[in-house]
Amino acid sequence: MSPRLSHLQNVLTNIRNQSLFAKLSKCSFEQEKVEYLGHIITGEGVTADPAKIDSMLNWPAPSDIKSFRRLLGLIGKATDLLQELAINLTALPKSTYEHGFIRYKGRIYVGQEVGLRMQLLECMHDSPLGGHSGNNGTYKRFKASFSWPGMKKAVEEFVEECEVCKKNRTKNCKYPGVLQSLLILIKPGNRSSWIILRVFPKITGFNTILVLVDRFTKYGHFIPVIS
Ligand SMILES: [Zn+2]
Numbered sequence: 001m002s003p004r005l006s007h008l009q010n011v012l013t014n015i016r017n018q019s020l021f022a023k024l025s026k027c028s029f030e031q032e033k034v035e036y037l038g039h040i041i042t043g044e045g046v047t048a049d050p051a052k053i054d055s056m057l058n059w060p061a062p063s064d065i066k067s068f069r070r071l072l073g074l075i076g077k078a079t080d081l082l083q084e085l086a087i088n089l090t091a092l093p094k095s096t097y098e099h100g101f102i103r104y105k106g107r108i109y110v111g112q113e114v115g116l117r118m119q120l121l122e123c124m125h126d127s128p129l130g131g132h133s134g135n136n137g138t139y140k141r142f143k144a145s146f147s148w149p150g151m152k153k154a155v156e157e158f159v160e161e162c163e164v165c166k167k168n169r170t171k172n173c174k175y176p177g178v179l180q181s182l183l184i185l186i187k188p189g190n191r192s193s194w195i196i197l198r199v200f201p202k203i204t205g206f207n208t209i210l211v212l213v214d215r216f217t218k219y220g221h222f223i224p225v226i227s
Contacts, residue, residue, distance in 0.1 A: 057115040061122040068123055076101055107147040121158045135159045185216040198227050
C-alpha cells in the first residue's frame with residue numbers, strides 16, 4: 001500500500017473511532033487538482049483560480065465614489081488573502097498591515113496587478129472625481145492615498161496618453177516664429193518710457209509724480225503733476 005493510502009486509512013479510522021462522519025459528496029480522493037477557497041491546489045503548488053483572476057481583470061472601472069469604495073473593499077479582501085498566503089511584509093520596508101491593506105508609508109500599497117493599477121488611474125483621472133486634472137493634480141491625488149514603485153511615471157504616462165486631455169490641451173505659448181529684433185536707439189531724447197506714481201499727500205498743490213525715462217540714456221525726469 002502506498003504511504004498516501006495508508007495515511008488516508010489512518011485518518012478515516014480515527015474519524016470512525018471518534019464516531020465522526022465525513023460527507024461523501026464533499027470528499028474526493030486521488031485527485032490531480034482540487035479547488036479550495038478560490039485557489040487551485042495541485043502537486044506543483046497553490047495557484048489562483050484563473051476564473052477569479054479573469055473577473056478581477058474585467059472588473060468595471062469605478063465611475064463614482066460608491067463603486068470606488070467597493071473597489072477599495074475588494075483590494076482589502078485581496079490583501080487579506082495575501083496575508084493568508086504569508087506574504088513577507090519585511091520585503092517592503094516601512095510597510096504595515098492594517099484594516100485589510102498593506103500600507104507603505106501610510107499609503108495603500110498597490111501590488112503588481114496591472115489591471116488594478118489601470119482602474120485606479122482611470123478612477124483618479126477620468127472619473128468625475130478625477131476630472132481630467134493634469135499630471136500634477138492627478139499625481140497629487142494618487143500620492144495622498146496610494147503607492148507603488150514607479151507610480152509617478154505611470155501617472156505621467158497615463159495623463160500624457162489620455163485622449164480627452166489630448167483633445168483639450170491648449171498651447172500656452174505664442175506660435176513660434178522668427179525672432180524680431182528690438183528697436184535700436186541711436187541718440188537720446190526720441191523715446192521715453194513713463195510711469196505715473198500716485199498716492200502721495202498733496203504738497204504745494206501736487207500729489208502725483210510723472211516719471212519719464214529716456215530709453216537711450218536711462219536718465220529720469222520726475223515731473224510733479226495733479227492726478
Ligand atoms: Zn484626461
